[in-house]
Structure formats: C-alpha cells, structure tokens
Amino acid sequence: MFETILIPNNMSTVQELTRTASQIRRDIVRMVCEAKSGHPGGSLSSTDVMTALYFHVMKQDPAKWTRDGKGADVFILSAGHLAPVYYATLSRAGYFPPAELGTLRKFGTRLQGHPCVETGLPGIFQPSGSLGQGLSVAAGFALGKKMDGEKNYVFTLMGDGESEEGQIWEAAIFAAHHKLDNLIAFTDWNGQQIDGAVENVAGLGDLADKWSAFGWNVIVVEDGHDFEKILAAFDIAKASEGKPSMILLKTEMGHGVDFMAGTHKWHGKAPSEEQRDAALAQLEETLGDY
Numbered sequence: 001m002f003e004t005i006l007i008p009n010n011m012s013t014v015q016e017l018t019r020t021a022s023q024i025r026r027d028i029v030r031m032v033c034e035a036k037s038g039h040p041g042g043s044l045s046s047t048d049v050m051t052a053l054y055f056h057v058m059k060q061d062p063a064k065w066t067r068d069g070k071g072a073d074v075f076i077l078s079a080g081h082l083a084p085v086y087y088a089t090l091s092r093a094g095y096f097p098p099a100e101l102g103t104l105r106k107f108g109t110r111l112q113g114h115p116c117v118e119t120g121l122p123g124i125f126q127p128s129g130s131l132g133q134g135l136s137v138a139a140g141f142a143l144g145k146k147m148d149g150e151k152n153y154v155f156t157l158m159g160d161g162e163s164e165e166g167q168i169w170e171a172a173i174f175a176a177h178h179k180l181d182n183l184i185a186f187t188d189w190n191g192q193q194i195d196g197a198v199e200n201v202a203g204l205g206d207l208a209d210k211w212s213a214f215g216w217n218v219i220v221v222e223d224g225h226d227f228e229k230i231l232a233a234f235d236i237a238k239a240s241e242g243k244p245s246m247i248l249l250k251t252e253m254g255h256g257v258d259f260m261a262g263t264h265k266w267h268g269k270a271p272s273e274e275q276r277d278a279a280l281a282q283l284e285e286t287l288g289d290y
C-alpha cells in the first residue's frame with residue numbers, strides 16, 4: 001500500500017513540487033484511514049508549504065541528520081497534531097522508508113499520533129502536541145544558532161487555532177526582542193480548528209496586524225497552495241534583517257479532497273475505506289502520473 005518511491009530532495013520546479021505534494025496528500029489519506037484516527041484536515045491544508053520547505057527551501061540532508069540540528073536548518077512542528085503531513089513529508093524526503101507510514105498510531109510504532117523523540121524516528125527535533133510550545137522551542141534554537149555564529153535557519157509550522165495559545169505571544173515578544181532574523185515561522189491560516197471556525201471560537205482578527213505589532217516581518221500569502229507564492233514568501237523571509245518572520249498562508253482545510261475541504265469536521269476524523277478510495281481517486285485524477 002505504501003510503495004517505496006523516494007523523491008530526490010533537490011527538486012525545484014513548481015511542477016515537481018505539485019506532484020510531490022499530491023503524493024504526500026495520498027499518503028496522509030491512506031495513513032489516517034489505516035490508523036482509524038488522526039488529523040487529515042490541517043495536514044492537507046499545510047501539505048503545500050511543507051513540501052516547499054523540505055523539497056526546496058530548507059537546507060537539510062537526511063543522511064547527516066542529528067537531533068541537535070547543529071550546522072543544518074531546523075524544523076519544529078509546533079502544531080503537533082499535524083503529524084501525518086510531517087511524517088509523510090519526512091519519509092518522501094528520504095528520512096525513513098514510506099512503508100513505515102502504514103504504522104501510524106499502531107502499538108509500538110515510531111509514528112506516534114503526535115511526534116515524539118523517544119522512538120528515534122529520524123528527522124524529529126522536538127516532541128509536540130500540546131499546542132503553543134513549538135514557537136518557543138524554535139526561538140530557542142534560533143537564539144542558539146546566533147550565539148554559535150551559525151548562518152542556518154529555524155522554521156516552525158503553527159496552526160491558526162493554535163495561535164490562540166498565550167505562550168505563542170510570549171515567544172513572539174522574545175523572538176522580536178532578540179532580533180531573531182534566522183527564525184521563520186509560518187501559519188496554516190485555514191480559518192478552522194477543532195470544533196469550528198477560529199473566528200467563532202476565539203477570533204484572532206487581523207493576524208498580519210498582530211504579528212506586525214509584535215515586531216515581526218510579516219508576509220501574507222493570499223493563496224497558500226500556490227507554490228510560486230510560497231517560495232517567494234520564503235525568499236522575502238530569508239532576506240529579513242533584525243526581525244523574525246511570520247508567513248501567513250491563507251489555506252483551505254482538507255485541501256485536495258472535495259468532501260473534506262473547508263470544514264472543521266475533518267480536523268480529527270479518519271475516512272472510511274470507501275471515503276479513502278474516493279479521496280485517492282480525486283488526488284490521482286489531479287496528479288496524473290505517480
């Protein structure tokens with residue numbers, strides 16, 4: 001079911017990224033279906049930015065990966081429930097064989113429902129799942145790299161619902177205070193969270209204004225599924241001087257599968273086998289040739 005197709009991590013064209021993202025979306029749907037639990041909605045909305053990151057933006061080499069991230073770019077998944085997209089991306093980038101994706105959430109697996117480090121899965125720098133903590137960890141890594149005179153970047157993916165957590169804003173103050181321009185955070189601004197629209201749960205208002213007021217370099221990507229725009233946003237972020245960057249990606253929950261799209265109902269629900277097949281048919285149709 002999880003065939004071994006390793007995709008080289010130096011691919012650069014939008015067409016190649018699009019095909020890889022589709023492969024990762026298919027992995028997500030299969031993994032969550034087989035586990036009978038997990039988080040497909042946000043995984044599908046953040047697939048494109050994760051693909052852009054690991055297959056183009058980030059300087060990383062699975063063969064040389066170490067957990068301390070010394071001498072390499074680092075990625076922290078702040079929104080830990082997005083483990084399915086994280087695992088699928090790591091696997092397709094060459095960190096472990098895709099066959100292991102089929103073990104998601106099974107007893108004794110290295111692919112726990114939320115990322116952890118005790119199981120020794122390559123590519124995971126930091127456990128996560130309790131929302132709001134990853135940005136603080138990423139800021140710590142970024143400060144450490146500055147102190148060591150390293151030029152590498154630290155990236156972190158956050159959710160918009162996650163951005164309701166108080167610790168996020170404490171980390172925002174810290175990162176701006178320390179002028180962490182090697183820190184690039186990005187938010188999957190899909191408008192949905194666990195039990196409804198973010199604006200109905202605890203509205204964030206204009207996130208761009210908020211991050212800007214906290215002293216960050218803010219880049220808004222109006223279509224967070226457009227690879228050219230995503231790559232351009234990372235270029236702008238990398239050029240920031242004296243300020244950490246926040247890329248706000250307007251995305252669609254469940255993107256790529258019509259019956260999962262745009263609703264919080266697929267935040268944390270597994271498709272049946274029938275729904276999986278319907279989803280895969282849509283993805284394969286879009287993709288063509290894997």
Ligand SMILES: Cc1ncc(C[n+]2csc(CCOP(=O)(O)OP(=O)(O)O)c2C)c(N)n1
Binds near residue numbers: 160161
């Ligand atoms: C500290 C903490 N509070 C609550 C939760 C439960 N929880 C898991 S995901 C989630 C919603 C997150 O929303 P968002 O970041 O927008 O993710 P999306 O639904 O878009 O995938 C909540 C409340 C948690 N994991 N950690």
Ligand SMILES: [Mg+2]
Binds near residue numbers: 188189191
């Ligand atoms: Mg969300």
